Amino acid sequence: MTTDADRSLIAHLLRRTGFGASGPEIDAALAAGFNATVDSLFTASPSADPGVAATPAPKLPSAIDTGADADLVAWWIARMTAARDPWPEKRTYFWHGHFATSLQKVRYASLMLRQNQTLRTLGGGDFHTLFRTILTDPAMMVWLDAEGSTAEAPNENLARESMELFGLGVGHYTETDVRQAALALTGWRLDRISGVATFAARNHAAGPETILGRTASFDADSFADLILAQPASAEFVVARHWFRLGSPATIPAATRGSLLAAYGSTGDLSALARALFTDPAFTGSTARYGLVKQPVEYVVGALRALKITPTPKDTPALRAVLDGLGQLPFYPPNVGGWPSGQLWLTTAALQARIDFARWAAAAGDLSTVSDSATGSRIDAVAYLLGVDSFSARTVTALSDVAADPPSLVELALLSPEYQVN
Incomplete structure (x- = not known):
């Protein structure tokens, strides 16, 4: 027999893992049970989702087209609305805020669509793969001026934001680290029409660089390895998930420990999300209605x-x-x-x-x-x-x-x- 408390908990889970929770959706999840509903978040196949099938990605021009952005925005709103299992879209929406990139500067809607698909495909895997892929994502390269960064003229934007906003957080790097990391990320070129990023070794700083206390001849791969090996990186990713999906209040120590353990050395994002949605601090009454709807x-x-x-x-x-x-x-x-x-x-x-x-x-x-x-x-x-x-x-x-x-x-x-x- 289910109770009002059971219903409230299921509704809470559905709101945080989707976009609201209507009465019929709550009824269906309540019949399945809380644990089964959590399991379904990570076992459902987007390819079998009729809402996903009904909202295929638009075919966008590879050139700048002022009308293409309207098609792109309309498509994602339609996809989020239609998806039968909304967690993949909610997760993509979360990562869009984390690796925030704007069409206002990128201008190529096709590149923004490609990034959106990358966030959707990799957002439930391991953070290392997602982070490394974003470093040379075409839209991100345009957004943070990384495509023309050379050994002679390194651009610091991507290096700075990859540490401050994407992988470590404020206070865990120095300005010297930023300058050295900028050298590590040099040498990448982008064809904006095809959306293909290529590495030109002749434009890459040979090194060695000293970043976060380690000296080596870094490139994008080894830089990503270095960032994600820092204890502060796991702490940062866990805290971001808690703040956006759990509660604006400080994460309890026990919850922090269990989420870090789930995230592990591989940066398992689905394990992290599962641990968050089943943690007593999330399922308890304190987190309920603790966030304002965006x-x-x-x-x-x-x-x-x-x-x-x-x-x-x-x-x-x-x-x-x-x-x-x-x-x-x-x-x-x-x-x-x-x-x-x-x-x-x-x-x-x-x-x-x-x-x-x-x-x-x-x-x-x-x-x-x-x-x-x-x-x-x-x-x-x-x-x-x-x-x-x-x-x-x-x-x-x-x-x-x-x-x-x-x-x-x-x-x-x-x-x-x-x-x-």
Whole structure:
């Protein structure tokens, strides 16, 4: 026999591993059980996902095309909305924020699509392979000016960010390390049209370099090995996962230890995620509703719950909403990625949120609410949107519009309970 506590835990897991959790999704996971639901995150095959099959990657021009970015953004929103098993997309979204790269500078939508596919393919494997691949990812090379870095004129951007934001964290390297690492990463060339990165030995610094206390003739491979061999690297990756998927609060010591053990010497990302989602600090009540939904989570979650399949005619409106909320996919504000927490709940973004809630309530399937008696509609909308319960204050506000299902759903989408994750 399942309880309200069981239901709340399953809903929590689904919100963190996907984009919201509608009532029917919670019902299905509850029937399967918590452990089986966790297992399914890592055993489901994206190739067998009908939502993935229905949203194939767009064929984008290899040249700069101002219209291609709209196709790219529309595709990923559609994919996140349609995926039956959303964890691979949620994980890709996580890595897009970690290895933040913007189309505004890259300009080639085809290169951004390729990076997106790399994050999706490698994001559940080992961190070493992902990290090393990103060092010579074509979009990243353009974004951080790595494609023209030579022994005579080394560019420091990729070296710096690979330590500060991607692999080690602030305080675990020096400016000398950055300069020496920049030499290690020289010699790579990129054909932007074909998206092929090649190594030109004649442009590579011969070395030796001294990085993080070790002296050798480094290249991209050995530099990646060095970074990920640092104890600070595992700590950094674990902390990033906890902050984005667990809680903004400091990671408990016991949780930190178990996540580091799962991550291990190989940097096993799926083992790390599994350990996080089953850790008592995650499954307990403290982490519940501890994160603010990021705009993409908010919008895609509403689309999924209301069974809205975005069409090309919806693209401008959805793009405007995400832009107004401050998080348009493929356009992070800087290499540090997007902010988190209450920074998303600004008065400047309020009108965009209202506009979206009204549009979604008009476009969505509200039958769960409409078919319920007026006195039961607040419970029905909570079920539809996967909200455990509304506060007394929210119930009072919703009661005023319970006779009008579109207004009720609109207001519920704007409620404090639906803004948190």
